[in-house]
Amino acid sequence: MPTVRTSEEPALETIRNVPPFSMLTEDEWREVVRTLTVRTYPEDTYLFFEGDPPSNLYVIVQGHVALIRHTLEGRDVVLDVMQPGNMVGELAIFEGVPYSSSGKTLDEVTAVVIPRERFHQMLAQYPRMAGAVIFDLTRRVRHLSDLVQSLAIERVERRLARILLRLARISGEHRDDGLLINLPLTRQDLADMAGTTVETAIRTLSRMRRQGIVDTSHGHLIIRDVERLVRIAEEGE
Amino acid sequence: MPTVRTSEEPALETIRNVPPFSMLTEDEWREVVRTLTVRTYPEDTYLFFEGDPPSNLYVIVQGHVALIRHTLEGRDVVLDVMQPGNMVGELAIFEGVPYSSSGKTLDEVTAVVIPRERFHQMLAQYPRMAGAVIFDLTRRVRHLSDLVQSLAIERVERRLARILLRLARISGEHRDDGLLINLPLTRQDLADMAGTTVETAIRTLSRMRRQGIVDTSHGHLIIRDVERLVRIAEEGE
DNA sequence: CGTTTGCTTGATACGTATCAAAGTTGGTGG
DNA sequence: CCACCAACTTTGATACGTATCAAGCAAACG
Numbered sequence: 001m002p003t004v005r006t007s008e009e010p011a012l013e014t015i016r017n018v019p020p021f022s023m024l025t026e027d028e029w030r031e032v033v034r035t036l037t038v039r040t041y042p043e044d045t046y047l048f049f050e051g052d053p054p055s056n057l058y059v060i061v062q063g064h065v066a067l068i069r070h071t072l073e074g075r076d077v078v079l080d081v082m083q084p085g086n087m088v089g090e091l092a093i094f095e096g097v098p099y100s101s102s103g104k105t106l107d108e109v110t111a112v113v114i115p116r117e118r119f120h121q122m123l124a125q126y127p128r129m130a131g132a133v134i135f136d137l138t139r140r141v142r143h144l145s146d147l148v149q150s151l152a153i154e155r156v157e158r159r160l161a162r163i164l165l166r167l168a169r170i171s172g173e174h175r176d177d178g179l180l181i182n183l184p185l186t187r188q189d190l191a192d193m194a195g196t197t198v199e200t201a202i203r204t205l206s207r208m209r210r211q212g213i214v215d216t217s218h219g220h221l222i223i224r225d226v227e228r229l230v231r232i233a234e235e236g237e
Numbered sequence: 238m239p240t241v242r243t244s245e246e247p248a249l250e251t252i253r254n255v256p257p258f259s260m261l262t263e264d265e266w267r268e269v270v271r272t273l274t275v276r277t278y279p280e281d282t283y284l285f286f287e288g289d290p291p292s293n294l295y296v297i298v299q300g301h302v303a304l305i306r307h308t309l310e311g312r313d314v315v316l317d318v319m320q321p322g323n324m325v326g327e328l329a330i331f332e333g334v335p336y337s338s339s340g341k342t343l344d345e346v347t348a349v350v351i352p353r354e355r356f357h358q359m360l361a362q363y364p365r366m367a368g369a370v371i372f373d374l375t376r377r378v379r380h381l382s383d384l385v386q387s388l389a390i391e392r393v394e395r396r397l398a399r400i401l402l403r404l405a406r407i408s409g410e411h412r413d414d415g416l417l418i419n420l421p422l423t424r425q426d427l428a429d430m431a432g433t434t435v436e437t438a439i440r441t442l443s444r445m446r447r448q449g450i451v452d453t454s455h456g457h458l459i460i461r462d463v464e465r466l467v468r469i470a471e472e473g474e
Numbered sequence: 475c476g477t478t479t480g481c482t483t484g485a486t487a488c489g490t491a492t493c494a495a496a497g498t499t500g501g502t503g504g
Numbered sequence: 505c506c507a508c509c510a511a512c513t514t515t516g517a518t519a520c521g522t523a524t525c526a527a528g529c530a531a532a533c534g
Contacts, residue, residue: 069386077389079382091375100379130367137374138328142337144381145316149306151388152314152432155521187481195389200522202482219531392489424513437490439514456499 012038015061015112018085020132028126035118040110043184047088047103047111054092054099057119060084063109064171064183067101068192078193080143081106083170087136093119106183151195154236157204159194161233164214168223178215178224185221249275252298252349255322257369265363272355277347280421284325284340284348291329291336294356297321300346301408301420304338305429315430317380318343320407324373330356343420388432391473396431397441398470401451405460415452415461422458 012033015021024032038061041047047058050070058065065088067079079101082088092099093116114122123129150159164181173180191201208214213229215222223229231237249270252258261269275298278284284295287307295302302325304316316338319325329336330353351359360366387396401418410417428438445451450466452459460466468474 069382071386071390073390075390077386079385091378094371094375100382127364127367130364130371134331134367134370134374137371137378138331141328141374141377141381144378144385145306145337147385148316148381148388148432149308149314151385153308153310153312186479195385197523198481199483199524203522206482423511434491435513436492436515440490443514 012036015059018059018061019135020059020087020129023128023132024126032122032126037113038110039113040108041105043105043107045105045109047105047109048092048099050099050102052099054089054096054116056116057090057093057114058088058103059112059114060086060088061110061112063111064106065109065111066104066106066189068104069101076188076192077195078189079147080140081167081170081193086139087133090133090136106185106189156194156196156200157207158232158236159196160190160201160204160208161229163190163193164221164223165226165229165233168226172223175222178222179226181221181223249273252296255296255298256372257296257324257366260365260369261363269359269363274350275347276350277345278342280342280344282342282346284342284346285329285336287336287339289336291326291333291353293353294327294330294351295325295340296349296351297323297325298347298349300348301343302346302348303341303343303426305341306338313425313429314432315426316384317377318404318407318430323376324370327370327373343422343426393431393433393437394441394444395469395473396433397427397438397445398466400427400430401458401460402463402466402470405463409460412459415459416463418458418460 015036015038016029021029021032041063047065048055050068060082062084065082065086067082067088069077069079071077082103088103088111089099091097096116123133146162150162154162167181167183167185168179171182173182187202187205188198190205191198194201196204205214205216208229209216211228213223213225213232215224252273252275253266258266258269278300284302285292287305297319299321302319302323304319304325306314306316308314319340325340325348326336328334333353360370383399387399391399404418404420404422405416408419410419424439424442425435427442428435431438433441442451442453445466446453448465450460450462450469452461
């Protein structure tokens with residue numbers, strides 16, 4: 001499994017205002033930035049695999065990373081989708097244990113790569129950065145709590161509706177004919193996010209297409225009737 | 238909804254070694270302890286309700302608290318079960334938003350009650366305490382991730398097996414005839430943890446009883462065949 | 475151009491929710 | 505001490521949602 005592919009470095013200035021770096025003073029920032037590495041990864045690349053020893057923490061600058069659990073039976077579950085400003089790999093880095101999920105790029109991703117030791121140094125030196133870590137963790141707890149509730153009591157259609165709306169929030173682009181979800185997701189990806197099978201995801205999506213709620217032509221995924229989708233997500237239709 | 242019921246204070250010394258207080262030096266501890274409040278709550282009491290404005294953070298000293306999400310349709314989902322050493326209410330306290338879940342005592346609970354403002358002061362004054370917060374949050378993320386995976390791909394029997402084993406780990410007591418789960422849980426509680434209905438939870442438990450895996454007589458819940466239960470939890474039987 | 479990969483639809487089986495009803499238990503007050 | 509009530513538990517019948525298995529189709533790719 002090929003993973004890393006470094007391209008030329010984007011201006012480091014772009015991360016100046018991204019947590020946890022935004023917590024630093026100008027002087028601290030100048031000191032820290034000298035040792036930072038920024039990398040760009042192509043779409044559909046694994047930053048790390050579930051079970052790998054903890055090596056780096058990643059701060060996403062651009063693009064999106066899916067956190068995925070794999071099962072012995074060959075099914076995948078998407079735990080979360082991370083976007084610019086989010087950290088990836090924190091758990092493993094903090095506890096010094098193997099990654100508990102894989103990190104897969106959904107599109108082209110630019111990220112600050114911080115080796116485990118280096119990150120611990122930084123935290124010790126600039127304790128204010130802990131706030132950014134806590135902030136990111138609370139976001140994850142909140143999202144996972146929502147997901148647990150959704151999986152526990154909602155049917156696939158409602159779960160899918162939630163997911164589409166969230167993806168639109170994360171990476172939506174307004175078009176004249178609706179809200180385009182700007183990520184190259186397969187039906188399998190959506191199924192893994194909704195905790196269902198490809199077939200069911202397809203059937204559910206097809207029904208939505210027939211009802212004019214979404215448009216799936218040309219490999220695009222466009223939400224045409226946001227209100228209707230919200231109604232399904234909130235009230236189960 | 239009645240909530241708080243103060244009883245006499247247990248010796249504050251008992252929390253000296255509980256995170257986040259264990260991060261403090263002896264001097265800091267002496268300073269902090271003067272302003273701490275310890276309370277004891279009876280079984281089946283709500284420390285706070287989902288939607289309440291964030292008032293306190295609780296550090297559990299004794300007993301267990303279930304974090305519960307309520308739905309409009311009247312169903313509950315148990316997100317996590319907290320035990321001594323865990324913090325409850327962190328999210329709301331940190332972000333200054335309403336509690337995103339209710340905290341219900343499962344048995345008699347003793348907890349340190351820290352008002353929101355006071356906790357922020359403490360964090361500012363003793364930044365090392367942030368480490369304990371991060372530690373607790375990572376534990377929650379890990380647990381919720383496990384739960385998401387379980388709900389997404391496993392059947393009720395397997396989920397219930399996991400839950401029983403976890404409850405035994407949290408509050409198990411070795412008996413000559415097995416492992417007693419030392420919590421007064423109703424079938425509904427178990428159903429809410431497994432993301433299923435009472436009836437299904439009962440049916441699944443009854444099957445386990447008939448197979449000699451558990452013993453449910455006298456209102457007790459005893460695991461008689463741990464190995465078998467582990468096999469169900471890990472391999473789906 | 476054949477091969478792979480992803481998408482789609484259909485038929486069927488199975489797990490679980492739902493609805494209904496009866497049994498059990500613990501507590502309360504007469 | 506018994507009768508009653510409320511809350512919890514249990515079992516059964518049935519309906520429904522989703523997984524599974526199978527097969528065909530389209531588009532991308534070397």
